[in-house]
Amino acid sequence: MEFDAIVIGAGPAGATAAQLLAAGGRQVALVEKDTFPRRKVCGEFLSAPSHAVLDLCGVGAAFRAQAGPVVRRIGLFSGDTIVIAPQEKDWGQALGREHLDTMLRDAAMAAGAHLFQPAELVTLQRRGADYHCRLKIGDGENTIAAPIIIAAAGSWRTKPPLAVLRPECPSDLLAFKAHFCGGAPAPGLMPLLAFAGGYGGLVQSDGGRLSLSCCIRRDALAAARRPGERAGDAVLRHIKDSTHGVAAALDGAVLQENVLAAGPIRPGIRPRFAGGIFFTGNLAGEAHPVIAEGISMAIQGAHLLGRLLLAQGPGAAAAYEAGWLRAFGPRLVAASLFARAALGARRPATTLVKAVPALLTWGAALSGKGMA
Numbered sequence: 162m163e164f165d166a167i168v169i170g171a172g173p174a175g176a177t178a179a180q181l182l183a184a185g186g187r188q189v190a191l192v193e194k195d196t197f198p199r200r201k202v203c204g205e206f207l208s209a210p211s212h213a214v215l216d217l218c219g220v221g222a223a224f225r226a227q228a229g230p231v232v233r234r235i236g237l238f239s240g241d242t243i244v245i246a247p248q249e250k251d252w253g254q255a256l257g258r259e260h261l262d263t264m265l266r267d268a269a270m271a272a273g274a275h276l277f278q279p280a281e282l283v284t285l286q287r288r289g290a291d292y293h294c295r296l297k298i299g300d301g302e303n304t305i306a307a308p309i310i311i312a313a314a315g316s317w318r319t320k321p322p323l324a325v326l327r328p329e330c331p332s333d334l335l336a337f338k339a340h341f342c343g344g345a346p347a348p349g350l351m352p353l354l355a356f357a358g359g360y361g362g363l364v365q366s367d368g369g370r371l372s373l374s375c376c377i378r379r380d381a382l383a384a385a386r387r388p389g390e391r392a393g394d395a396v397l398r399h400i401k402d403s404t405h406g407v408a409a410a411l412d413g414a415v416l417q418e419n420v421l422a423a424g425p426i427r428p429g430i431r432p433r434f435a436g437g438i439f440f441t442g443n444l445a446g447e448a449h450p451v452i453a454e455g456i457s458m459a460i461q462g463a464h465l466l467g468r469l470l471l472a473q474g475p476g477a478a479a480a481y482e483a484g485w486l487r488a489f490g491p492r493l494v495a496a497s498l499f500a501r502a503a504l505g506a507r508r509p510a511t512t513l514v515k516a517v518p519a520l521l522t523w524g525a526a527l528s529g530k531g532m533a
């Protein structure tokens with residue numbers, strides 16, 4: 162089957178790119194290996210500046226109606242310190258990835274994208290002007306072709322031909338995510354968590370659920386884990402034992418479903434165009450999750466790519482690479498600095514934020530959430 166463009170991965174980046182291209186009249190294939198709805202390791206918070214892209218995709222109203230309460234204040238929970246930023250603002254809302262990703266995928270289909278799901282890209286070959294994608298679909302196979310390939314397959318354990326697998330190392334960040342019902346921090350508060358060897362976030366999501374997500378160094382997790390203890394249980398215990406604000410927010414809360422794990426998470430900037438293929442979302446570049454901006458960067462970056470491809474076709478590479486760097490470079494740098502403060506010199510950073518709580522608002526604005 163022949164298409165104008167093939168998008169690999171129906172996460173926020175892939176579905177947004179597919180929706181935009183299909184709405185622009187292109188024949189688009191959207192390929193996703195997992196069945197939806199599916200839960201995913203993620204804090205689920207989507208910052209307010211991204212809501213405009215959701216509106217363009219036709220899912221803004223549904224998102225706002227289904228998502229959790231508006232986050233109005235940023236906070237910090239670290240050890241027995243609890244700091245709450247003085248300024249209030251509409252920072253954004255959180256919605257479970259089982260809902261958000263399904264919403265965006267359905268919007269792409271409604272715009273005319275042809276969905277292959279569950280279907281996994283296994284090989285990618287250039288033949289003349291086209292790329293041929295061999296898809297594994299159940300026990301069978303299918304080959305589809307297009308002159309434009311958009312790789313939006315995420316970055317955690319993404320396999321060749323879209324990414325190179327790297328060996329494990331002690332400083333790897335492993336990610337975890339849990340949903341609770343019953344507990345909550347103060348209404349409208351989204352605290353950043355800083356604990357020994359890691360960082361995380363707590364936010365009220367859809368349906369009254371509380372979402373706790375975090376990253377922890379592989380060596381810190383190994384040190385915290387008791388014999389026979391599951392990794393997810395060890396991380397939750399480690400955070401609750403060391404972070405009073407979390408223990409208080411989770412008092413009486415009940416864990417829903419299993420704790421999800423993912424990783425290693427390796428933030429950084431990667432090529433946005435290579436070997437004739439466009440990369441977007443986490444595959445193009447990934448900020449430390451400490452700033453909770455990955456979904457926003459994924460949909461904003463895919464929107465940028467979609468717009469440029471509609472206007473310029475395959476010649477959009479240079480404009481896309483430069484535009485991506487301009488839009489997200491500062492956010493990646495800010496995220497890296499905040500992650501270093503949370504992971505390393507935790508005490509001086511906490512003391513500073515305690516003395517000047519407005520730094521939390523400033524940090525949120527710097528990380529892409531708009532000015533307070």
Ligand SMILES: Cc1cc2nc3c(=O)[nH]c(=O)nc-3n(C[C@H](O)[C@H](O)[C@H](O)COP(=O)(O)OP(=O)(O)OC[C@H]3O[C@@H](n4cnc5c(N)ncnc54)[C@H](O)[C@@H]3O)c2cc1C
Nearest residue numbers: 170172173174194204205206282314315442443454455456
């Ligand atoms: C602990 C943690 C907390 C986070 N919290 C937040 C937050 O609160 N807010 C926020 O904005 N961001 C957050 N993020 C970041 C966010 O989750 C990611 O940046 C975002 O998911 C990236 O979207 P994506 O579309 O690039 O990739 P993904 O969401 O990973 O989607 C990629 C898709 O591609 C599919 N795929 C992979 N390989 C293939 C293949 N070969 N063939 C077909 N399909 C394939 C996958 O199944 C997947 O569905 C967090 C991350 C972590 C680790």
